Amino acid sequence: MKIALFSEYDNLITIDCIREVIDYCQNKKHDFALIESMGPYFENKNSPVQLFSAEKLLSKEFDVLFSFGGDGTLLRSIAVVRDSEIPILGINTGHLGFLTSLKKEELLNGLDLFFAEKFKLIRRSLLALETENKIDSLAQLPFALNEITLSRKNTTSMLSIQTTVNEEPLTTYWADGLIIATPTGSTGYSLSSGGPILTPGTASWVLNPIAPHNINMRPLIISDKAQLKINVSSRAKEFLVSLDSRLYSVSQDNTLYIKKAPFMVNTVELEGHFFFKTLREKLFWGQDTRNTQ
Known part of the structure; x- marks a missing residue:
């Protein structure tokens, strides 16, 4: 098996965790490659580490990508995976870690589960964004796994967000x-x-207004087959659009088009880690002192 090791943080916890995975892979005779930015921490003249670039799509010769960090790191790893179908295993060296469910304290056991194929793949849909007037920086990676957010820029005034679904107002x-x-x-x-x-x-999808000036305006759930057309106006000339953690300034003269991306991302869910358990443990969902189960 060939594994891509991805991270954007060079703190000691992350470096130690990557080193532990490298040792594991070498002992189990698995091939691996490390993201270039982490290369200086793992230089070895006797056994050079193969590196890959964050600016290029991963080769399909890789079987899986291990993401070290928090959920934000996993979201950014999509840039090198995109539509390759290479699954992502999130290893949490950060804080909350909702997507990166494998804790560093359980690392070796989690790796044993993974290589014993005791996991399932969760297919996750993405949003795709296009603009009527092209924005070069946005066009490089116009996808979001979590959310696309429109927000104010350089103003405290509200936005007027005209929204059309499937050509219907x-x-x-x-x-x-x-x-x-x-x-x-x-x-x-x-x-x-x-x-x-x-x-x-x-x-x-969820359409969720931020601090709407209308007590009747609540979140709305729509089909992910819908196509959205959005025009924004405000007292400022620009507004902000974020795709996950990537932020762009957009002119209010521009029009946004949002639809489901033409590909999905696979994330690894190890045996014993499932969505409702994560909800309870990470978000304390349904927690009640009267509930003993």
Whole structure:
């Protein structure tokens, strides 16, 4: 098996965790390659480490990518995986780690489970964004696994967000912004803004206004087959669009088109790690002192 080792953080915990995985792979005779930015920490003249670039799509010769860090790192690893179907195993060396469910304290046991094929793949849908007037920096990676968010820039005034679904007018949101969340992203920013939780396989999106100036405006669930057209106006000339953790300035003269991406991303769910268990452990969902089960 050939494994890509991906990380964006050079803290001691992450480096030690990567070193432990490298030792494991060498002992088990698995091939691996390390992201270039981490290369200086693992230089070995007697046994050079193969490196790969974060600027290029991974070769399909890789069987899996291990992401070391938090959920943000896993989201950024999509840039090198994209539509290759290479699955991602998240190893949590960060904080909450909702997607990166393998804790560093359980690393060796988790690796044993993975290589014994005691896991299943969770297929996750992504959002794709196009703009009427092309934005070069955005066009390089116009996809989001968690959410696409529209928000204010350089103003405290509300945005007017005119939204059309499948060429039919939905509404004009008067709000600080709008979150369009996938099932994966429903446990992130959207949840913090009062949105519902969707299980990973749900074929839906959440449209969730941020601080709407209307007590009747609530989150809405729509089919992920829908196509959105959005026009934004405000007192500022620009507004912000974020795709997961990537932020762009967009002119209010531009039009946004959002639809389901033409590919899905596979994440690894190890035996004993499942969605509802993660909800209870990480988000304390349904926690009640009267509940003894």
